Amino acid sequence: MKKHILIITTGGTIAMKQNSPFGVVPNDEFVRQLKTFPMLAKIATIDVHEFANIPSPFMTPMRMLELAQLVEVKSQSYDGIVITHGTDTLEETAYMLDLILRTTKPVIFTAAMRSGSELGLDGPRNIVGAVRVAGSTRSSGKGVLVVMNDEIDAARDVVKTDSGKTDTFVSPSCGLLGIVDPDRVIYYRSPYIHEKIFTDTIDENVDLIKCVSGMDGRFVESSVARGVKAIVIEAFGRGNIPLTMVPSVESALAEGVLIVITSRTHTGRVVAEYGYKGGGAYLKKAGCIMGGDLKGPKMRLKLMALFGKFDDVERIREYLISEQNSLGKVRT
Numbered sequence: 001m002k003k004h005i006l007i008i009t010t011g012g013t014i015a016m017k018q019n020s021p022f023g024v025v026p027n028d029e030f031v032r033q034l035k036t037f038p039m040l041a042k043i044a045t046i047d048v049h050e051f052a053n054i055p056s057p058f059m060t061p062m063r064m065l066e067l068a069q070l071v072e073v074k075s076q077s078y079d080g081i082v083i084t085h086g087t088d089t090l091e092e093t094a095y096m097l098d099l100i101l102r103t104t105k106p107v108i109f110t111a112a113m114r115s116g117s118e119l120g121l122d123g124p125r126n127i128v129g130a131v132r133v134a135g136s137t138r139s140s141g142k143g144v145l146v147v148m149n150d151e152i153d154a155a156r157d158v159v160k161t162d163s164g165k166t167d168t169f170v171s172p173s174c175g176l177l178g179i180v181d182p183d184r185v186i187y188y189r190s191p192y193i194h195e196k197i198f199t200d201t202i203d204e205n206v207d208l209i210k211c212v213s214g215m216d217g218r219f220v221e222s223s224v225a226r227g228v229k230a231i232v233i234e235a236f237g238r239g240n241i242p243l244t245m246v247p248s249v250e251s252a253l254a255e256g257v258l259i260v261i262t263s264r265t266h267t268g269r270v271v272a273e274y275g276y277k278g279g280g281a282y283l284k285k286a287g288c289i290m291g292g293d294l295k296g297p298k299m300r301l302k303l304m305a306l307f308g309k310f311d312d313v314e315r316i317r318e319y320l321i322s323e324q325n326s327l328g329k330v331r332t
Protein backbone atom coordinates (compact mmCIF):
# COMPACT_ATOMS: atom_id res chain seq x y z
CA MET A 1 0.00 0.00 0.00
CA LYS A 2 1.19 3.51 -0.82
CA LYS A 3 2.48 5.54 2.11
CA HIS A 4 0.73 8.79 3.06
CA ILE A 5 3.35 11.56 3.10
CA LEU A 6 2.91 15.23 3.95
CA ILE A 7 5.26 17.72 2.27
CA ILE A 8 5.61 20.91 4.31
CA THR A 9 7.10 23.77 2.30
CA THR A 10 9.04 26.61 3.89
CA GLY A 11 10.64 28.29 0.85
CA GLY A 12 14.28 28.36 -0.26
CA THR A 13 15.82 28.07 -3.71
CA ILE A 14 13.81 24.90 -4.35
CA ALA A 15 10.74 27.18 -4.51
CA MET A 16 12.43 30.05 -6.40
CA LYS A 17 12.87 31.14 -10.00
CA GLN A 18 14.97 33.67 -11.87
CA ASN A 19 12.98 36.87 -12.24
CA SER A 20 14.92 39.61 -14.05
CA PRO A 21 15.96 42.15 -13.06
CA PHE A 22 15.56 41.03 -9.43
CA GLY A 23 17.61 37.82 -9.55
CA VAL A 24 16.46 34.51 -8.05
CA VAL A 25 13.39 35.18 -5.89
CA PRO A 26 10.50 33.23 -4.31
CA ASN A 27 7.45 32.53 -6.48
CA ASP A 28 4.09 30.96 -5.66
CA GLU A 29 4.06 28.08 -8.17
CA PHE A 30 5.91 25.54 -6.05
CA VAL A 31 2.99 24.16 -4.02
CA ARG A 32 0.88 23.64 -7.17
CA GLN A 33 3.83 21.94 -8.89
CA LEU A 34 4.28 19.55 -5.98
CA LYS A 35 0.58 18.64 -5.97
CA THR A 36 0.70 17.75 -9.67
CA PHE A 37 4.18 16.16 -9.85
CA PRO A 38 3.42 12.79 -11.54
CA MET A 39 6.50 10.94 -10.24
CA LEU A 40 5.54 11.71 -6.64
CA ALA A 41 2.00 10.43 -7.11
CA LYS A 42 3.45 7.09 -8.25
CA ILE A 43 5.42 6.53 -5.04
CA ALA A 44 3.13 7.93 -2.33
CA THR A 45 -0.14 9.64 -1.57
CA ILE A 46 0.97 13.23 -1.19
CA ASP A 47 -0.53 16.19 0.65
CA VAL A 48 1.16 19.58 0.68
CA HIS A 49 1.08 22.18 3.45
CA GLU A 50 2.66 25.60 2.96
CA PHE A 51 4.25 26.71 6.24
CA ALA A 52 6.12 29.66 4.70
CA ASN A 53 7.71 30.81 1.47
CA ILE A 54 10.88 32.50 2.70
CA PRO A 55 14.57 32.44 1.84
CA SER A 56 16.14 30.41 4.63
CA PRO A 57 18.34 33.31 5.84
CA PHE A 58 14.98 34.66 7.11
CA MET A 59 14.41 31.56 9.27
CA THR A 60 14.54 32.18 13.03
CA PRO A 61 14.68 29.83 16.03
CA MET A 62 11.09 30.85 16.92
CA ARG A 63 9.90 29.86 13.45
CA MET A 64 11.77 26.57 13.85
CA LEU A 65 9.81 25.98 17.06
CA GLU A 66 6.52 26.73 15.26
CA LEU A 67 7.52 24.36 12.48
CA ALA A 68 8.32 21.65 15.03
CA GLN A 69 4.91 22.12 16.64
CA LEU A 70 3.22 21.77 13.24
CA VAL A 71 5.22 18.61 12.46
CA GLU A 72 4.31 17.13 15.85
CA VAL A 73 0.59 17.53 15.16
CA LYS A 74 0.67 16.51 11.51
CA SER A 75 2.87 13.46 12.08
CA GLN A 76 -0.05 11.79 13.87
CA SER A 77 -1.99 11.59 10.59
CA TYR A 78 0.84 10.68 8.18
CA ASP A 79 3.40 7.91 7.66
CA GLY A 80 6.15 10.46 7.18
CA ILE A 81 6.86 14.16 6.74
CA VAL A 82 9.08 15.85 4.15
CA ILE A 83 10.13 19.47 4.73
CA THR A 84 11.45 21.57 1.87
CA HIS A 85 13.77 24.36 3.05
CA GLY A 86 16.46 26.74 1.84
CA THR A 87 19.94 25.26 2.03
CA ASP A 88 21.52 28.22 3.86
CA THR A 89 20.10 27.42 7.30
CA LEU A 90 18.74 23.93 6.65
CA GLU A 91 21.22 22.22 8.98
CA GLU A 92 20.08 24.50 11.83
CA THR A 93 16.33 23.99 11.39
CA ALA A 94 16.81 20.24 10.91
CA TYR A 95 18.89 20.06 14.11
CA MET A 96 16.39 22.09 16.16
CA LEU A 97 13.59 19.75 15.09
CA ASP A 98 15.80 16.74 15.76
CA LEU A 99 16.33 17.95 19.33
CA ILE A 100 12.77 18.79 20.27
CA LEU A 101 10.43 16.53 18.27
CA ARG A 102 8.77 13.67 20.10
CA THR A 103 7.51 11.82 17.05
CA THR A 104 9.50 8.81 15.88
CA LYS A 105 7.96 8.94 12.42
CA PRO A 106 10.33 9.82 9.57
CA VAL A 107 10.92 13.58 9.23
CA ILE A 108 13.06 14.36 6.21
CA PHE A 109 14.49 17.72 5.12
CA THR A 110 15.35 18.37 1.51
CA ALA A 111 16.25 21.37 -0.64
CA ALA A 112 17.85 22.43 -3.90
CA MET A 113 20.99 24.29 -4.81
CA ARG A 114 19.57 25.25 -8.21
CA SER A 115 16.41 27.27 -8.73
CA GLY A 116 13.57 26.22 -11.02
CA SER A 117 15.07 28.32 -13.86
CA GLU A 118 18.46 26.62 -13.95
CA LEU A 119 19.82 23.83 -16.12
CA GLY A 120 20.19 20.50 -14.35
CA LEU A 121 17.94 21.48 -11.44
CA ASP A 122 18.35 19.22 -8.44
CA GLY A 123 15.08 19.98 -6.63
CA PRO A 124 12.77 17.39 -8.25
CA ARG A 125 15.24 14.55 -7.74
CA ASN A 126 15.83 15.56 -4.12
CA ILE A 127 12.10 15.71 -3.40
CA VAL A 128 11.50 12.28 -4.90
CA GLY A 129 14.42 10.91 -2.86
CA ALA A 130 13.12 12.53 0.32
CA VAL A 131 9.61 11.14 -0.18
CA ARG A 132 11.04 7.66 -0.77
CA VAL A 133 13.09 7.92 2.44
CA ALA A 134 10.04 9.24 4.34
CA GLY A 135 8.08 6.21 3.15
CA SER A 136 10.70 3.69 4.27
CA THR A 137 9.93 1.92 7.54
CA ARG A 138 13.69 1.84 8.24
CA SER A 139 13.67 5.64 8.50
CA SER A 140 11.60 5.56 11.72
CA GLY A 141 13.35 6.30 15.00
CA LYS A 142 16.49 7.68 13.36
CA GLY A 143 15.74 11.29 14.21
CA VAL A 144 15.45 14.06 11.67
CA LEU A 145 17.24 13.24 8.43
CA VAL A 146 18.47 15.26 5.46
CA VAL A 147 18.18 13.85 1.95
CA MET A 148 20.13 15.61 -0.80
CA ASN A 149 22.02 14.31 -3.81
CA ASP A 150 20.85 10.70 -3.20
CA GLU A 151 22.45 10.68 0.26
CA ILE A 152 20.91 10.42 3.74
CA ASP A 153 22.53 12.32 6.61
CA ALA A 154 21.69 12.83 10.28
CA ALA A 155 20.58 16.36 11.20
CA ARG A 156 23.15 16.59 14.01
CA ASP A 157 26.06 15.73 11.75
CA VAL A 158 25.27 17.39 8.44
CA VAL A 159 26.68 20.74 7.23
CA LYS A 160 26.47 22.78 4.07
CA THR A 161 30.09 22.63 2.93
CA ASP A 162 30.03 24.43 -0.41
CA SER A 163 28.19 27.59 -1.48
CA GLY A 164 27.37 26.36 -4.98
CA LYS A 165 27.73 22.63 -5.54
CA THR A 166 24.82 20.19 -5.49
CA ASP A 167 26.79 17.74 -3.31
CA THR A 168 27.21 20.42 -0.65
CA PHE A 169 25.59 18.54 2.29
CA VAL A 170 28.15 16.35 4.02
CA SER A 171 28.63 14.88 7.49
CA PRO A 172 32.37 15.56 7.87
CA SER A 173 32.89 13.79 11.21
CA CYS A 174 30.74 10.70 10.93
CA GLY A 175 29.84 10.22 7.26
CA LEU A 176 26.44 9.57 5.75
CA LEU A 177 23.80 7.20 7.12
CA GLY A 178 22.69 5.75 3.83
CA ILE A 179 21.90 6.28 0.18
CA VAL A 180 18.89 6.51 -2.09
CA ASP A 181 19.46 4.05 -4.94
CA PRO A 182 17.11 3.68 -7.91
CA ASP A 183 15.62 0.43 -6.59
CA ARG A 184 15.78 0.91 -2.81
CA VAL A 185 16.68 3.07 0.17
CA ILE A 186 19.79 1.67 1.87
CA TYR A 187 20.93 2.40 5.44
CA TYR A 188 24.51 1.57 6.46
CA ARG A 189 24.09 2.67 10.05
CA SER A 190 21.99 4.62 12.56
CA PRO A 191 23.05 7.99 14.02
CA TYR A 192 25.77 7.50 16.65
CA ILE A 193 24.63 10.32 18.93
CA HIS A 194 20.96 11.11 19.24
CA GLU A 195 20.15 13.91 21.66
CA LYS A 196 16.64 14.84 22.75
CA ILE A 197 15.50 17.95 24.58
CA PHE A 198 11.71 17.82 24.72
CA THR A 199 10.48 21.37 25.18
CA ASP A 200 7.52 23.50 24.12
CA THR A 201 9.43 26.75 24.53
CA ILE A 202 12.86 28.07 23.61
CA ASP A 203 14.84 31.08 24.80
CA GLU A 204 16.58 32.97 22.01
CA ASN A 205 18.79 34.90 24.41
CA VAL A 206 21.98 33.07 23.41
CA ASP A 207 24.81 34.48 21.26
CA LEU A 208 27.51 32.88 19.13
CA ILE A 209 30.93 34.53 18.82
CA LYS A 210 33.63 33.26 16.48
CA CYS A 211 37.30 33.72 17.39
CA VAL A 212 39.78 35.24 14.98
CA SER A 213 43.42 36.05 15.62
CA GLY A 214 44.06 39.21 17.62
CA MET A 215 40.46 39.43 18.80
CA ASP A 216 39.58 41.32 21.96
CA GLY A 217 36.57 41.07 24.26
CA ARG A 218 34.29 43.66 22.66
CA PHE A 219 31.74 41.17 21.28
CA VAL A 220 31.57 39.28 24.58
CA GLU A 221 31.10 42.59 26.42
CA SER A 222 28.39 43.68 24.02
CA SER A 223 26.52 40.38 24.48
CA VAL A 224 26.75 40.66 28.26
CA ALA A 225 25.54 44.29 28.10
CA ARG A 226 22.51 43.04 26.09
CA GLY A 227 21.75 40.61 28.92
CA VAL A 228 22.38 37.25 27.21
CA LYS A 229 21.98 34.10 29.25
CA ALA A 230 24.67 32.18 27.39
CA ILE A 231 27.45 32.72 24.86
CA VAL A 232 28.81 30.03 22.58
CA ILE A 233 32.42 30.77 21.65
CA GLU A 234 33.77 29.21 18.49
CA ALA A 235 37.32 28.94 19.73
CA PHE A 236 40.46 27.86 17.90
CA GLY A 237 41.41 24.18 17.57
CA ARG A 238 40.95 22.19 20.79
CA GLY A 239 39.13 25.15 22.42
CA ASN A 240 41.59 28.00 22.89
CA ILE A 241 40.92 31.74 22.71
CA PRO A 242 43.17 34.84 22.34
CA LEU A 243 44.69 36.17 25.53
CA THR A 244 43.07 39.54 24.83
CA MET A 245 39.60 37.98 25.07
CA VAL A 246 40.13 36.31 28.45
CA PRO A 247 39.29 39.25 30.77
CA SER A 248 35.83 39.76 29.23
CA VAL A 249 35.12 36.01 29.32
CA GLU A 250 36.04 35.96 33.01
CA SER A 251 33.81 38.97 33.74
CA ALA A 252 30.93 37.35 31.83
CA LEU A 253 31.33 34.18 33.94
CA ALA A 254 31.39 36.32 37.10
CA GLU A 255 28.08 37.84 36.02
CA GLY A 256 26.54 34.36 35.73
CA VAL A 257 26.57 34.07 31.93
CA LEU A 258 27.01 30.48 30.75
CA ILE A 259 29.96 30.21 28.36
CA VAL A 260 30.24 27.16 26.15
CA ILE A 261 33.41 26.55 24.15
CA THR A 262 33.17 24.91 20.72
CA SER A 263 35.76 24.68 17.97
CA ARG A 264 35.80 26.62 14.73
CA THR A 265 37.49 23.62 13.07
CA HIS A 266 35.28 21.57 10.73
CA THR A 267 35.57 18.37 12.76
CA GLY A 268 36.80 17.23 16.15
CA ARG A 269 36.06 17.85 19.84
CA VAL A 270 37.19 20.59 22.16
CA VAL A 271 39.29 19.26 25.04
CA ALA A 272 40.67 20.86 28.20
CA GLU A 273 44.23 20.35 26.98
CA TYR A 274 46.15 23.63 27.01
CA GLY A 275 46.84 25.23 30.37
CA TYR A 276 48.09 28.68 29.24
CA LYS A 277 45.82 31.68 29.81
CA GLY A 278 43.05 31.30 27.21
CA GLY A 279 43.78 27.60 26.57
CA GLY A 280 40.99 25.03 26.94
CA ALA A 281 42.19 23.71 30.33
CA TYR A 282 42.43 27.28 31.66
CA LEU A 283 38.93 28.13 30.39
CA LYS A 284 37.42 25.00 31.88
CA LYS A 285 38.99 25.79 35.25
CA ALA A 286 37.63 29.34 34.98
CA GLY A 287 34.09 27.91 34.62
CA CYS A 288 33.51 27.58 30.87
CA ILE A 289 31.79 24.42 29.61
CA MET A 290 33.58 22.38 26.96
CA GLY A 291 31.05 21.71 24.21
CA GLY A 292 32.40 18.44 22.80
CA ASP A 293 32.13 17.89 19.06
CA LEU A 294 29.01 19.97 18.44
CA LYS A 295 29.74 22.99 16.26
CA GLY A 296 28.85 26.57 17.22
CA PRO A 297 25.59 27.19 15.31
CA LYS A 298 24.05 23.94 16.57
CA MET A 299 25.29 24.46 20.13
CA ARG A 300 23.59 27.89 20.08
CA LEU A 301 20.26 26.25 19.18
CA LYS A 302 20.75 23.54 21.76
CA LEU A 303 21.25 26.16 24.48
CA MET A 304 18.08 27.95 23.33
CA ALA A 305 16.20 24.67 23.78
CA LEU A 306 17.85 24.01 27.16
CA PHE A 307 17.06 27.51 28.47
CA GLY A 308 13.50 27.11 27.14
CA LYS A 309 13.14 23.88 29.07
CA PHE A 310 14.96 24.62 32.33
CA ASP A 311 15.77 28.37 32.52
CA ASP A 312 18.33 27.58 35.20
CA VAL A 313 22.04 28.11 34.46
CA GLU A 314 23.26 25.62 37.06
CA ARG A 315 20.93 22.89 35.87
CA ILE A 316 22.01 23.47 32.28
CA ARG A 317 25.66 23.46 33.29
CA GLU A 318 25.18 20.07 35.00
CA TYR A 319 23.26 18.75 32.02
CA LEU A 320 26.05 19.69 29.60
CA ILE A 321 28.79 18.28 31.82
CA SER A 322 27.01 14.96 32.33
CA GLU A 323 26.31 14.80 28.62
CA GLN A 324 30.01 15.22 27.82
CA ASN A 325 30.77 12.38 30.20
CA SER A 326 28.31 10.09 28.42
CA LEU A 327 29.32 11.05 24.88
CA GLY A 328 27.95 8.62 22.38
CA LYS A 329 25.08 7.36 24.49
CA VAL A 330 21.55 7.74 23.17
CA ARG A 331 19.62 10.25 25.26
CA THR A 332 15.85 10.44 25.20
Ligand code: ASP
Binding pocket: 011, 012, 013, 014, 054, 055, 056, 057, 085, 086, 087, 088, 089, 111, 112, 113, 114
Ligand atom coordinates in the same frame (compact mmCIF):
# COMPACT_ATOMS: atom_id res chain seq x y z
N1 ASP B 1 19.48 31.36 -0.23
C1 ASP B 1 18.76 30.13 -0.42
C2 ASP B 1 18.03 29.78 0.85
O1 ASP B 1 18.63 29.24 1.75
C3 ASP B 1 19.71 29.07 -0.81
C4 ASP B 1 19.08 27.74 -1.12
O2 ASP B 1 17.96 27.43 -0.79
O3 ASP B 1 19.82 26.92 -1.71
O4 ASP B 1 16.87 30.05 0.95
